[in-house]
Amino acid sequence: MKIQKTAPAYPQGSLLVEPEWLAAHSADKNLRIVDMRSEKAYAAGHIPGAVRIEDKPLRNPEERLTYLPRPEVFTELMNRAGIGNQTDVVIYDDEGGKLAARLWYLLHAFGHSRSTLLNGGWQKWTAQSRPISTEATVVPSARYQVKAIPDMTCALPQLLTRKPGVIVLDVRSPDEYSAKVISPGAKQEGRIPGAVNVEWKENVTGPNLEFKPAGELLAMYAAKGITPSQEIIVHCAAGGRAAQSLFTLRLLGFKKIRVYYGSFADYSALPNVPIEKPNVLIDK
Incomplete structure (x- = not known):
């Protein structure tokens, strides 16, 4: 069927x-x-x-x-x-x-x-x-x-060795992205350097939380420099919100998109990775 x-x-x-x-x-x-x-x-x-x-x-x-x-x-x-x-x-x-x-x-x-x-x-x-x-x-x-x-998931080594031009899409809340609060499960506040923020909640609307029309979603992502031709790695704190944004972008026809399923809870616990905060870059 x-x-x-x-x-x-x-x-x-x-x-x-x-x-x-x-x-x-x-x-x-x-x-x-x-x-x-x-x-x-x-x-x-x-x-x-x-x-x-x-x-x-x-x-x-x-x-x-x-x-x-x-x-x-x-x-x-x-x-x-x-x-x-x-x-x-x-x-x-x-x-x-x-x-x-x-x-x-x-x-x-x-x-x-x-x-x-x-x-x-x-x-x-x-x-x-x-x-x-x-x-x-x-x-x-x-x-x-x-x-x-394998092409559904981005492991940490692939994230760290990504090519120039690959977009890291952070779908956490603006407060998490801007280091005002610590994400659930994370060891510290902050974000992956260069990440672009589009909160996962922006994909849905109304009392029933239905997915927004395709044109509205495509325009929202395009305004952040995200288009279907690009390669994207999406993450949140622990993978769930990232999966919703992965689904949304696949719904819109994006093909070159993977989930960093460890997400920021994993990244923030690592000893030798850079963490970006507003006006500060912490290079461990």
Whole structure:
């Protein structure tokens, strides 16, 4: 079953589905709906047929090169969720895609391109008074096999040896970027020298946190000197917000973009890397 484009016109609009499409296809045998919200939120009500996947196992702090979960751990997570290699996956959350995009990124990093996000997530689904369930969804176990796709992830050595002209996109808040506050998990405030800041929240709008129209997003990034022809490394503090911006740029047709999944929590803990602060450059 091929997921059809139902979202507003984006260059890669098939990455995003609307509640109307999901409501019409939720019973499809080859479709798995994944809820990335908290256990409490899921128990209080979820989209019928949705399984819940915990966010924490999706980042492995012991893997200091890529921070990706071990392949066997990710395989088991997918097996338990009933996701096989031919399963179409629709993911949602209630945080503007921040949690959903983390799973989307990892599915793609492990070779599973049959995944999309629900535009507007839980908020838009409920705003349209669509059915909800409080019963936990039980699904048969699947057989998932990972296939690593290296060009989705930027390891630290690749970041440090990047070529001139490669854009480092920092999607943290302006206060984190300008060193007014320390990012969650970081050892100090600051930013990677030369990084450009476009906060991930700028990708979505309205009470349902829907993705902004393609033209508005493209103009926003172009104003910061970011265009589809460029090579981009995106990061935040711990990878989740970066995954949402990765998704957004892929939605817009950007192809040469990778996530530094260790992000600033990893970078700020290193002993011999430069840290930039307003009017100060600390070269360790």
